[in-house]
Amino acid sequence: DTLTTNSTSHLIAEHIIEMAQSLRLKTIAEGVETADQVSWLLKRGVQYCQGWHFAKALPPQDFIHWLQQPPALLMQRGQ
Template structure:
């Protein structure tokens, strides 16, 4: 898996490094595996790549799925090292794994991403929306940023916004696309990206 991660990091900067450097208000998120958090080797690799392309560290977010944090004792020091180097850490697909409040506090992450499973039923009578409300409240209590995944309707955006979720991602805005197509899509977006705007993000 380490070789795959190395390839992803190389491709990210090869395809988007110059674009990110010229648009400092944008950021990308790199999804890492659980095993990538067993050592801190990637910190220097990503930092060197960012420096070589004049990309700010704050433009790179690090994501791992909630299931990747089962071994909290082994993972926590690496998370701390990433954060000390200036990277924000996000727990992806939150609500589908094994985390509890104690582990979440111990991990000391920056962002919670609410899994699409809960977003799908926000505006229905399904009681799973109560779980989403609990996750949002928990994130607020820990002063974490929140991102809702899999948003597909304006009604979902309204529901999430009213409850304090800062960011949404999903097909309502755009489907997944290759890097070049993504950059062109941003260039044609209604909000000009030449001026400072609230950060947008893509995932690699």
């Protein structure tokens, strides 16, 4: 988890987020694996996160079944 522990990764991610926000773009973090990463990203205004923290990769047929289920976990800032 270099995002929350490595100062270089931390700075690069912060500047990318700031740049997106200054352009009024929505931010989506891909590859989120831990609750610490979710917290770090939300504190910096990232609106959406995707990654193994929420769901592991699925074979196509399992993914279709997963899509048909009621959402168990949706993460958007403010929800």
